[in-house]
Structures are given as C-alpha cells and as structure tokens.
Amino acid sequence: MTHILAIDQGTTSTRAILFGADMVPGAMAQEEFAQHYPDNGWVEHDPREIWQTVRRTVPAALQKAGRAPADVTAIGITNQRETVVVWDRETGEPVHNAIVWQDRRTARWCHEMKEQGHEELVTQKTGLLLDPYFSSTKLAWILDNVDGARDRAEAGRLLFGTIDSYLIWKLTGGRSHVTDATNACRTMLYDIRKGGWSTSLCELLRIPMKMLPEVLDSAAEFGTTDPEVFGAAVPILGVAGDQQAATIGQACFAPGMAKSTYGTGCFALLNTGAEPVQSAHRLLTTIAYQFDGTPTYALEGSIFVAGAVVQWLRDGLKIIGAASETQPLAETADPAQRLILVPAFTGLGAPYWNSDVRGAVFGLTRNSGPAEMARAALESVGFQTRDLMEAMHADLPDQDSDAVLRVDGGMAVSDWTMQFLADILNLPVDRPEVTETTALGAAWLAGMKAGVYPGQEEFARHWALERQFDPAMPEEEREARYAAWKRAVAAVQSA
Numbered sequence: 001m002t003h004i005l006a007i008d009q010g011t012t013s014t015r016a017i018l019f020g021a022d023m024v025p026g027a028m029a030q031e032e033f034a035q036h037y038p039d040n041g042w043v044e045h046d047p048r049e050i051w052q053t054v055r056r057t058v059p060a061a062l063q064k065a066g067r068a069p070a071d072v073t074a075i076g077i078t079n080q081r082e083t084v085v086v087w088d089r090e091t092g093e094p095v096h097n098a099i100v101w102q103d104r105r106t107a108r109w110c111h112e113m114k115e116q117g118h119e120e121l122v123t124q125k126t127g128l129l130l131d132p133y134f135s136s137t138k139l140a141w142i143l144d145n146v147d148g149a150r151d152r153a154e155a156g157r158l159l160f161g162t163i164d165s166y167l168i169w170k171l172t173g174g175r176s177h178v179t180d181a182t183n184a185c186r187t188m189l190y191d192i193r194k195g196g197w198s199t200s201l202c203e204l205l206r207i208p209m210k211m212l213p214e215v216l217d218s219a220a221e222f223g224t225t226d227p228e229v230f231g232a233a234v235p236i237l238g239v240a241g242d243q244q245a246a247t248i249g250q251a252c253f254a255p256g257m258a259k260s261t262y263g264t265g266c267f268a269l270l271n272t273g274a275e276p277v278q279s280a281h282r283l284l285t286t287i288a289y290q291f292d293g294t295p296t297y298a299l300e301g302s303i304f305v306a307g308a309v310v311q312w313l314r315d316g317l318k319i320i321g322a323a324s325e326t327q328p329l330a331e332t333a334d335p336a337q338r339l340i341l342v343p344a345f346t347g348l349g350a351p352y353w354n355s356d357v358r359g360a361v362f363g364l365t366r367n368s369g370p371a372e373m374a375r376a377a378l379e380s381v382g383f384q385t386r387d388l389m390e391a392m393h394a395d396l397p398d399q400d401s402d403a404v405l406r407v408d409g410g411m412a413v414s415d416w417t418m419q420f421l422a423d424i425l426n427l428p429v430d431r432p433e434v435t436e437t438t439a440l441g442a443a444w445l446a447g448m449k450a451g452v453y454p455g456q457e458e459f460a461r462h463w464a465l466e467r468q469f470d471p472a473m474p475e476e477e478r479e480a481r482y483a484a485w486k487r488a489v490a491a492v493q494s495a
C-alpha cells in the first residue's frame with residue numbers, strides 16, 4: 001500500500017497530510033503557531049515551536065488514518081519560503097528566532113545597497129530584486145546582531161537554512177544539511193543560471209559559505225528520518241518551496257501556464273520553460289522546479305497581503321469572527337459605494353516593491369460600514385492580482401490569449417472573491433478539485449521519486465477542474481474600477 005506523507009509548513013500553520021496511491025489527500029492534522037511582532041515591520045517565528053508542530057501533526061495524521069510511521073513510503077516537504085533559521089551544528093538549537101519572509105528590518109540596508117548600485121548584480125545572478133523579502137540580508141542581520149554568531153559561523157559551528165533545510169536537519173537527527181533549488185533560489189545568494197551558491201553575492205553580504213546547505217533537485221534523496229523522531233526510518237524524497245509546490249500540484253508544467261495561490265500573501269507563477277525570462281516590469285525570475293539537474297523557470301509576482309487582509313478584518317477591526325464570514329458580509333455591501341482599500345500593511349510587493357509605503361482606504365462616506373470594508377478587502381486581492389497579470393503580459397506579450405489562471409490556497413474557497421478575480425482580470429479562473437495543491441505538489445515529488453506515483457505527463461492529466469469562474473463584468477466597468485485602483489496606489493505612494 002502506498003502512503004506518501006506531505007509536510008506543508010506554512011506561514012501561519014503546519015499541516016501533515018497523508019496521500020494514498022490515488023494521490024488524493026486523506027487524513028490531515030493541522031496546528032497554528034505563534035506570530036511574533038517584536039518591532040514595527042518585524043515578523044518572527046520560533047523554529048523550536050515550528051519543529052514541535054511537525055512532531056505533533058505527523059503522528060496525529062497517521063493516527064487518524066490508522067497507519068504507523070513504517071507504513072509511509074516517502075515524505076515530501078513544502079514550506080514558507082525565504083524565512084531564515086540559523087542553528088548550532090552540535091546542539092541543533094537555533095541562535096535566534098526565525099526571521100520571516102514578511103519581515104522588513106533590513107529595508108534601510110537594502111535601500112543603501114541599491115543606491116550603491118548593487119541591484120544589477122543581484123538581479124543578474126539570482127533573478128530577484130534587492131529587497132528585504134529574501135533571506136540573505138536577514139541572515140546577515142543575525143550574524144551581525146547575535147552575540148558571537150559571526151565568529152561561530154566562520155568557525156563552521158553555525159548552519160543556515162530555510163525552513164525545509166532546518167526541518168530536514170531535525171528529521172534526520174542532524175545528518176543532512178540540504179535544500180532544493182526552488183528554496184535556494186529565494187535566498188538572494190543562489191546563481192539561478194549556473195546553479196550554485198554565488199561567491200560574489202556571499203562576499204557582498206559577508207555570508208560564510210560553509211553555513212550554506214547543499215542544493216539538490218526537487219525530487220532527490222534528502223535524507224532518512226531518524227527512527228528516534230517518529231519511530232521509523234522514512235526517506236525524504238521531495239522538497240519544494242510552497243509556491244513552487246503549488247505550481248507543481250497545479251500541473252503548470254507547460255510554458256505559458258500560470259497559477260495563483262491565495263494564502264497569507266498571494267503568489268502568481270507563470271511557467272516560462274527552460275530559459276529564465278528577465279522581467280522588465282519588476283517581476284521575479286525564479287526556479288519553478290528542478291529535475292535531473294535541469295531547472296524549469298517561472299516569472300513570479302509576489303503580493304504580501306492577500307488572506308492577511310481577511311485576518312486583519314477578524315483580528316484588527318474585529319468585524320468578522322471567522323474568515324468564512326467575509327464573503328456573506330461583502331455580499332450585503334451597498335453597490336452604490338466604491339471603497340478602495342490598499343492593504344499595504346508592510347509596504348507593497350510586486351510590481352511596486354516599496355517597503356516604506358503604508359495602506360489606506362479611499363471613498364469613505366458616512367454610510368460606509370463593515371460590509372463595504374469587507375468587500376473592499378476581498379476586491380483588493382483581485383486588483384493586486386491584476387497588477388501582476390498586467391506585468392506578466394507586458395513581459396510576455398505573445399502569450400496565449402485564451403490563457404486561464406489556476407487558483408488555490410485558503411482564500412480560493414470564496415466563490416465571490418474568485419468571481420471578482422475573473423471579472424477584473426477578464427480571464428477565466430479555474431479552481432481544481434484538490435485545493436491542497438501545495439501539499440499535493442510535495443507529495444507527488446516524493447511519490448514520483450519513490451517510483452509509486454506517475455511521471456509528469458500522467459500526473460498533469462490527473463488535474464481535475466472543480467469550477468471555472470468566467471469573466472462577466474462589462475469592459476467599461478472593469479477598466480473604470482481598475483483605473484480607480486491605480487489612482488489609489490499612486491496616492492499611497494506619494495503620501
């Protein structure tokens with residue numbers, strides 16, 4: 001019997017999901033963990049707590065399925081990307097909290113480096129922009145701010161990893177210090193064309209190269225779990241950053257295919273094939289997956305606030321009790337009001353890349369209330385996606401005009417939001433039957449490497465549509481509304 005275990009370590013929660021021979025998600029266990037905000041724009045996680053969520057959710061999922069650890073054929077790991085962990089090689093203890101991808105503490109330093117003209121080297125080597133979003137400046141911050149860290153790192157006593165790397169280290173009892181190409185390419189230290197850590201970037205950022213993990217394909221032998229951890233030695237055979245895993249789970253294997261995932265943030269990836277496309281519109285060039293040493297590239301648009309705006313309605317404004325209440329509330333909004341919410345809580349991501357800007361609401365009247373705010377929050381996700389799709393289209397104007405966007409993530413369950421997305425993009429939006437596409441991508445990598453799941457083509461045929469949302473908004477209204485959004489974004493940027 002085939003059982004593939006996917007560990008999906010996201011920004012707000014950890015999920016362990018067991019997949020059977022049919023590649024359908026079965027028993028699942030999930031745990032949220034604490035978000036720490038020690039300062040304005042700072043976001044941290046406790047890696048030890050993340051590790052404990054893995055230690056608990058894996059046995060919990062197995063127990064629900066009535067399975068033992070020894071029944072698991074292979075493990076696939078997918079994870080929040082860019083987030084930085086530095087730990088002691090001997091004890092496995094982190095020297096600092098994990099600095100999360102959303103954290104902007106290195107914004108000023110990035111700005112200075114940009115002014116000194118270093119962004120060109122960064123983009124040319126890594127396909128990224130010089131932004132605090134990525135791992136390298138966060139890693140340097142730990143080396144410069146934790147007592148003795150730089151000396152210990154230079155002496156080879158400290159290791160760096162993104163979350164996948166740290167979890168593999170823990171799962172294998174400290175035997176494997178590895179990552180995969182999709183995670184490596186988000187560090188701002190990895191040469192995406194040559195395929196290896198960039199010496200010049202490590203020098204520029206003063207990162208000792210001996211801290212860095214070995215980079216493997218996305219389907220590879222990452223190590224075997226220490227029997228002490230779960231009670232069995234299970235091979236880890238698949239690893240991908242969560243947005244790349246979703247691209248794989250959505251079977252976006254052909255150039256021109258795109259997916260957009262609506263979790264805490266929103267990340268749209270467009271497969272561009274064997275050659276990296278350098279964006280002229282401030283999108284990122286990234287590795288979508290790598291098999292047999294050969295990368296397939298994607299253009300990526302990253303938005304920092306998507307589902308997070310719903311969390312803010314719940315935890316900040318307290319106008320809803322649960323995320324699922326947003327849509328029913330938005331549906332009661334007064335159609336005559338046109339509030340626009342720019343949710344730049346931690347700055348704006350693609351294609352603006354402005355860390356300093358903050359959010360705003362436009363169009364408030366005396367009659368504006370929770371329903372109008374909820375609708376504006378959901379619409380902000382559609383408008384931001386349109387910004388990304390505009391940039392992608394400008395970079396690749398010859399793309400198929402009959403293209404569709406495949407969607408997934410926690411927010412994709414909202415029909416209203418997906419319909420608005422189709423309307424504002426003027427593009428069909430396809431929601432698959434399996435919305436756990438991130439975990440599915442990781443499971444497929446591991447199962448395919450183990451030889452129990454099919455190859456790429458057959459896996460792609462397995463993708464099934466649950467619902468297509470077709471654009472229905474009249475063109476004039478669509479363009480007027482998008483123009484209003486652009487004016488709102490311009491206003492916050494000049495405020």
Ligand SMILES: Nc1ncnc2c1ncn2[C@@H]1O[C@H](COP(=O)(O)OP(=O)(O)O)[C@@H](O)[C@H]1O
Nearest residue numbers: 010012263264307308310323324409410411414
């Ligand atoms: N029914 C819903 N309507 C709108 N947003 C939702 C709904 N359900 C969940 N969300 C949002 O989706 C996000 C969770 O999605 P998930 O894919 O689990 O995110 P992550 O991997 O970032 O933790 C949360 O930010 C939540 O606010």
Ligand SMILES: O=P(O)(O)OC[C@H](O)CO
Nearest residue numbers: 010011080081263264265
């Ligand atoms: O955990 P998610 O789903 O919000 O994804 C986070 C991204 O990987 C950050 O780049």
